[in-house]
Amino acid sequence: MKRALIVRHTPVEGAAGYRRPIEDAGYDFHRIDIFDPGFRTLDWLAPDLIVVMGGPMGVYERAVHPWIDGEVAGLAARIAAGRPTVGVCLGSQMIAAALGAPVYPGPVKEVGFAPLRLTAAGSASPLRHLSGVDVLHWHGDTFDLPQGAELLAGSDLYAHQGFRIGDSLLALQFHAEMGEDPRFAEWLEDVDYIVDAGTNPDALDAAHARLGGAAVAAGRAMITEWLGRLPSSR
Template identity: 35%
Template sequence: MRLHYLQHVPFENPGSILQWARENGHVLTNTQLYQHDSLPAQADFDWLVIMGGPMNIYEEAIYPWLAAEKTFIRAAIDAGKVVIGLCLGGQLIADVIGGKVTRNPYKEIGWFPVSLTEAARLSPLFSFFPPQPVVFQWHGDTFSVLPAEAVCIAASDACKHQAFVYKNRVFGFQYHLENTPSIIAGLIENCRAEMIADKYVQTPEELLAHPEYIEKSNKWMELFLTQLEKMDREGLL
């Protein structure tokens, strides 16, 4: 399987997703959008992973490559690819399928629980999650409105749409299961100015104090990807 990922800043790479892909012998390619790399042809990859980043989806005047990226994501969805979006990546997916991305009532930075729907937990893709997993958040915007075909599968007190599934093959996550200690350290180093004390904003020390949360999150991502690959291979998506 050929996995391509879109990266928006040097300090937010796919983390544990890269490890999973390498361990399973998958071909990895990437587009570093902040370096103005060219996007590949749709025929050159099977899965698309879209990473997070500190920019917002509507800042095309500052980041002109966002326009081409949105067109590319829409084409991948239309081509029937498996598409996974994380934080900004999930917001970009929501935008191109007809949803709306706006400022969330609260900025979320840190480790917080989300509640998965019963339907999600009955799915083999998410059945191994606990009812309220503690996950890593770093966002101010969110996909506040989803189109009818997109099914919300997770929510929290701070953010009503934490994850969604679209047409069984497209997944948007507001939170991060892929982050490693080095990615979290990079976020703190490069985005510390966003960490203004608030109800759902933790301190740098709190973000770095939970290696057990990172381990659990990475394991959940591994199980999700493994099951997704199996279902994709067997034509069950």
């Protein structure tokens, strides 16, 4: 059986809605946290699929989080080898850094459900399932588009919301995996961050209840199609 490894930077940001399509595609599901003893010696080339999830830290906070250097180096090696890789939010920023692009604080915090603006390439990619769908955004950092990357999506506040290189690398700044996961209640506890973004926990909770199901369904369709396009799946 193929092996999928989910890299978690915090327990409240796991594969969530993406787990089902990964398992349905025939992957044996595993996870590793950055504080697990085996993380520092992780063989980044070994898993058939790696999905790098989000977290509250910034890629540029390497003095505070010394493990970031190892993760970026591991991702760089994996990407160079053409191994299937997905990055979500912080994971997308890690991928950008692994490709040599700068990652830095954005102009505002983007928090809440809102649609994406797909590029022509995005409309022809698995992200087409997200067209017109409000998905969750929860970030304050951004990145320059890496050299050789194809931009797939932006939003009203951030130009770079998704990119790919070939069929084996997908970077997603947004959270189309979130909408039905009970851990969202823990996200809502970060009141200062939410208020700083110009919203409030009650409004986010209501939007989650109203829009989350459709977001997850679209996100699952996106991941299902992306997995089906992998060279090893053809």
